[in-house]
Amino acid sequence: MSYQTPRGTYDILPEETADWQRMEEIIREVCRLYRYSEIRTPIFEDTSVFKRENDSSDMVNKEMYTFAMGHDSYTLRPEGTAGVIRAFDQHKFYGSMEMPAKLYYMGPMFRHERPQKGRQRQFTQFGVENIGVSSPEIDAETIALGCSILRRMEISSIRVCINTLGDDSSRAAYRTALKEYFTPHIDCLCPDCHRRLEQNPLRILDCKADADNPVLKGAPSLADYLNEESRTYFERVLKALDDLGIAYEIDDRLVRGLDYYTHTVFEVKSTRPDSGAQATVFAGGRYDHLVEYFGGPQMSGMGFAIGLERLLNLAKDEGWKSQSASCARVYVIGLGNVGSAPLRIAEELRGCGISAEVNLIPRSLKAQFKSADRSGADVIVIAGESELAEGKVNVKDRKANEQTAVRLEDLSSRIKEILSK
């Protein structure tokens, strides 16, 4: 019987964890600079946290890992925003915290999709939520935060696409207009779009199947239905991005898959040809009603999420490397009948803050030296039976290839001397 990870899941192996840890450090550092604080919410929540009324997204409707325990239905989180807003309301942050609240999260998410490169069933997301205040400059700053992470990961081939969905009244007016426009052309649209026409006509605009359909090209533009306030808001977002030197493209087809967005929405994509079908690295937008939905006051929020597998893939494609992995600085070898003396020596060195590996299995001197080589140690300590009898060990400086006998009580200072060279 052999086992393997379930479909769409994978192990991050020891040789890869250094890259992950470094990436996570970079992200936390950027969050610190922008003064965001981490929040950790449960991996699963009541299903109703994710499955909200009128939600038409595929993610909630057919990709969730939902399970029942007794009479309760739970769901493995497919995204981070819902849980964060739930926590924001549950702990009444709106009353106890200065607004906007600036929160970030990082951890596994689960979606039952067909796996592909850059698309796993368990994947890792980092995301930020800026909650409590609606201001165009906040939208720009949030996008800047994400771009800053990309920059530190040495990623440059990206494109920022941005659009606005407008406020409620703009959106409602546009929705009606779209429905009126598409209804007579219904037969020209793909089956999925028939459903979208009723549930979320905006999504017809970024339908891939109908991308070249002339009916889509003649569709009314959202820009014509934006009221003055929404238009001004969007202009100020763009102005702020200009001021920050962030290049962007306005894409009026960009409507996003999650239903809760209002005003600003954006997607940052890789422009590398090898990034595959899953080119979106991070994406998000503003949401005006989520805080209210979970029982808080009417408050607006702005956030985005980064897929960390995609981020890491992209960074590696662009040549990014985390700093060299730490290797043992000292390797202790036993020679002759020395019992646990090598172990005792290694422990003492570790106590002095020196990273030490020690041979604990019976094998030939030659094999021990081989193992020492592989460990990449700078110093080899040879604990020989006859030297130990005099309270000494041999210390070999691998770089200089010199070996000297050192008294046990002088060992750590001698090694520090060699390592500091």
Next chain:
RNA sequence: GCGACUGUGGUGAAGUUGGUCAACACACUGGAUUGUGGCUCCAGCAUUUCGUGGGUUCGAGUCCCAUCAGUCGCCCCA
């Protein structure tokens, strides 16, 4: 959920129109006087086994079916 391609040891892989021993390389383990390694040399290294399970055949890693997994595209999305 749909379509296409792929699946041989720890790794990279060779395996011809189905025919005795599954090549080769790297890695790994041991040895060439357990007291000094990194080179070299020698030996071992896929327990009827070629993702798994069936089938065709005198005979299958090579053909057929199913199943699992991966990759690519669609869809979805980070």
